[in-house]
Amino acid sequence: MPEETPxxxxxxxxxxxxxxxxxxxxxxxxxxxxLIISFGQRGTYGGLKAIxxxxxxxxxxxxLANYKRSIEPLYLSIYWRSLWMAVVTTVLCLAISYPMAxxxxxxxxxxxxxxxLGLVVIPFWTSFLIRTYAWMLILRTEGLANSLLQWSGLIxxxxxxxxxxxxxxxxxxxxxxxxxxxxxYASLEKLDLKLLEAGNDLGANSPxxxxxxxxxxxxxxxxxxxxxVFIPSIGQFVISDLLGGAKSILVGNLIQNQxxxxxxKPFGSAIAFELTAxxxxxxxxxxxxxxxxxxxxxx
Amino acid sequence: MNPSxxxxxxxxxxxxxxxxxxxxxxxxxxxxxxxxxRGEFFSLLGPSGCGKTTLLRMIGGFELPTAGxxxxxxxxxxDVPVHKRPINMVFQHYALFPHLSVAENISFGFRxxxxxxxxxxxxxxxxxxLVRLDGFEHRSPAQLSGxxxxxxxxxxxxxxxPKVLLLDEPLGALDQKLRKxxxxxxxxxxxxxxxxxIFVTHDQEEALTMSxxxxxxxxxxxxxxxSAAQVFEYPQTEFVAQFMGASNFFQATVRxxxxxFLSLAMPDxxxxxxxxxxGLELGEGVRFVVRPEKLDLRSRDLSxxxxxxxxxxxxxxxxxxxSTVWMVKAKSGERFVIxxxxxxxxxxxxxxxxGGTAYLCWxxxxxxxxxxxxxxxxxx
Numbered sequence: 001m002p003e004e005t006p007x008x009x010x011x012x013x014x015x016x017x018x019x020x021x022x023x024x025x026x027x028x029x030x031x032x033x034x035l036i037i038s039f040g041q042r043g044t045y046g047g048l049k050a051i052x053x054x055x056x057x058x059x060x061x062x063x064l065a066n067y068k069r070s071i072e073p074l075y076l077s078i079y080w081r082s083l084w085m086a087v088v089t090t091v092l093c094l095a096i097s098y099p100m101a102x103x104x105x106x107x108x109x110x111x112x113x114x115x116x117l118g119l120v121v122i123p124f125w126t127s128f129l130i131r132t133y134a135w136m137l138i139l140r141t142e143g144l145a146n147s148l149l150q151w152s153g154l155i156x157x158x159x160x161x162x163x164x165x166x167x168x169x170x171x172x173x174x175x176x177x178x179x180x181x182x183x184x185y186a187s188l189e190k191l192d193l194k195l196l197e198a199g200n201d202l203g204a205n206s207p208x209x210x211x212x213x214x215x216x217x218x219x220x221x222x223x224x225x226x227x228x229v230f231i232p233s234i235g236q237f238v239i240s241d242l243l244g245g246a247k248s249i250l251v252g253n254l255i256q257n258q259x260x261x262x263x264x265k266p267f268g269s270a271i272a273f274e275l276t277a278x279x280x281x282x283x284x285x286x287x288x289x290x291x292x293x294x295x296x297x298x299x
Numbered sequence: 300m301n302p303s304x305x306x307x308x309x310x311x312x313x314x315x316x317x318x319x320x321x322x323x324x325x326x327x328x329x330x331x332x333x334x335x336x337r338g339e340f341f342s343l344l345g346p347s348g349c350g351k352t353t354l355l356r357m358i359g360g361f362e363l364p365t366a367g368x369x370x371x372x373x374x375x376x377x378d379v380p381v382h383k384r385p386i387n388m389v390f391q392h393y394a395l396f397p398h399l400s401v402a403e404n405i406s407f408g409f410r411x412x413x414x415x416x417x418x419x420x421x422x423x424x425x426x427x428x429l430v431r432l433d434g435f436e437h438r439s440p441a442q443l444s445g446x447x448x449x450x451x452x453x454x455x456x457x458x459x460x461p462k463v464l465l466l467d468e469p470l471g472a473l474d475q476k477l478r479k480x481x482x483x484x485x486x487x488x489x490x491x492x493x494x495x496x497i498f499v500t501h502d503q504e505e506a507l508t509m510s511x512x513x514x515x516x517x518x519x520x521x522x523x524x525x526s527a528a529q530v531f532e533y534p535q536t537e538f539v540a541q542f543m544g545a546s547n548f549f550q551a552t553v554r555x556x557x558x559x560f561l562s563l564a565m566p567d568x569x570x571x572x573x574x575x576x577x578g579l580e581l582g583e584g585v586r587f588v589v590r591p592e593k594l595d596l597r598s599r600d601l602s603x604x605x606x607x608x609x610x611x612x613x614x615x616x617x618x619x620x621x622s623t624v625w626m627v628k629a630k631s632g633e634r635f636v637i638x639x640x641x642x643x644x645x646x647x648x649x650x651x652x653x654g655g656t657a658y659l660c661w662x663x664x665x666x667x668x669x670x671x672x673x674x675x676x677x678x679x
Contacts (some may be wrong), residue, residue: 194390195394195396197361197388197390197394198388198395198396199396199407200360200361200381201361201388202455202459203382203383203411203459205380208411213396217396
């Protein structure tokens with residue numbers, strides 16, 4: 001609730017009640033259930049094993065077995081890979097989106113702005129799954145990309161594009177790009193262009209003005225975009241499944257596997273909880289950052 | 300320094316030759332030539348849309364001229380990018396960096412001027428002291444009042460020791476009282492530093508208060524460029540006269556031309572003599588202006604003694620404290636405005652009643668002839 005709201009009378013409670021109900025039932029409660037399950041053990045047929053002596057189970061430390069397992073080197077390498085892919089995706093998205101957002105917000109004629117923003121948003125009208133399948137058609141051995149490259153004479157033999165880190169990266173960057181462009185646009189749109197002139201006037205050339213004026217002033221948009229891209233990227237499993245094949249296992253795939261294939265709900269819950277905790281910590285850090293800077297929280 | 304003499308080359312700070320700027324079909328600045336002397340307080344004065352800000356932005360390098368050359372201290376800067384010009388600007392809404400403190404704003408450009416970092420502190424202190432903002436170094440611009448922000452903008456520009464300082468209506472956002480104070484302060488600062496100031500304003504009073512010389516602009520052209528007093532007392536065109544608040548226009552005919560003098564006849568036959576500006580022929584019609592404070596209301600007709608007078612009807616009288624404004628109407632239907640200093644004690648009824656008649660008189664030497672309409676106005 002904004003600070004300028006003078007009174008928080010009882011009348012406001014019915015209005016915020018749906019929010020609390022939704023948050024409670026669909027976020028907090030599942031999280032608690034997940035946390036409890038993560039302390040359990042897998043039953044023989046994929047369910048939960050009954051615990052005979054709760055006291056002994058807790059004191060023996062067995063309830064943390066799933067967490068102990070989750071930091072084994074095999075899994076650590078998967079987390080590392082996921083983190084790495086998410087970081088690269090975020091950096092690529094930022095590098096591609098900033099010029100695009102800058103163009104739309106600052107350079108493009110006013111009458112074009114809505115059209116260009118519309119073009120950024122239009123892919124959302126098609127299901128994310130379908131768009132990812134489309135990339136499979138483009139990248140497969142007999143796909144559009146290889147056909148074009150062969151037709152143009154750049155290559156003789158089709159390239160192995162699909163089921164590589166490259167194809168996963170394309171899918172991730174493609175899918176997350178609008179989530180970077182939109183917050184960047186929102187920040188750049190508010191930028192006072194006189195400040196860039198002032199930077200030039202004081203002797204800074206255009207790149208110097210960009211890094212000393214534009215970037216600091218659009219930092220809220222950059223941070224928001226980074227968070228909006230990084231979080232889905234690190235938990236992503238559909239793209240790595242479809243475009244990465246069996247070779248490309250990310251933490252998202254690992255969790256999905258525990259529930260759907262290995263039928264080890266407690267272990268899956270433990271990893272999922274760890275991932276959620278990391279994400280929430282990042283959000284918290286961002287909220288602290290914006291609060292410290294006295295800027296509005298964009299999320 | 301005599302403002303009416305043409306400047307010598309070594310004396311020149313900014314030299315603008317035949318500069319034009321077009322935006323599509325719109326001509327913002329139309330073939331303007333003007334020179335600004337070193338250490339001069341020069342104002343570009345005119346209504347909004349007259350091209351004064353565009354001209355200023357071309358001097359600063361924010362706009363490139365479509366035609367013409369701009370020289371600063373003898374060097375052609377027409378194509379020099381903004382960040383390499385020895386010029387700084389105080390922006391209209393100050394354009395302070397909101398993410399930087401006062402001190403960081405002021406020192407923003409230091410590294411590009413290659414000031415040694417050891418001097419930064421001292422240079423910041425000096426700039427802050429110049430605009431009397433000591434103690435505000437670590438505030439952010441959001442924590443400052445409008446007047447303080449304006450001073451930070453000034454300190455930031457002056458800290459880089461520019462050869463020319465451009466000011467784009469820097470007082471526009473200040474309230475009336477503060478504005479008057481800052482005007483005086485700015486002028487004395489300029490005198491102290493000896494830096495060339497080029498000041499853009501639409502406020503004639505502001506320009507008069509501060510400027511050594513004023514260029515009055517209209518529709519992309521310079522209508523008149525003269526010392527402040529010249530522009531005020533002797534406007535050369537109707538536009539300048541009107542803009543300087545002298546809207547009393549009269550019509551007369553040249554009755555006689557003598558050595559150095561011109562005999563003018565009013566429509567009612569009264570004649571009087573004025574200095575001959577040249578270029579007028581016998582029988583030619585002329586328009587002239589008399590400033591409101593130079594007009595006088597009399598109860599008797601003085602035209603027999605060579606003082607031009609015309610009968611008028613008093614329409615309105617407005618008491619304004621230090622002066623009284625009279626609005627009168629001539630028989631021909633034209634209206635005139637007279638400012639009368641309230642030297643004596645205020646009398647509720649005054650010497651003339653509204654609706655009554657009086658004679659509107661002025662001294663012939665306050666007759667300011669307008670140049671013909673064919674004149675293009677761009678005289679240096």
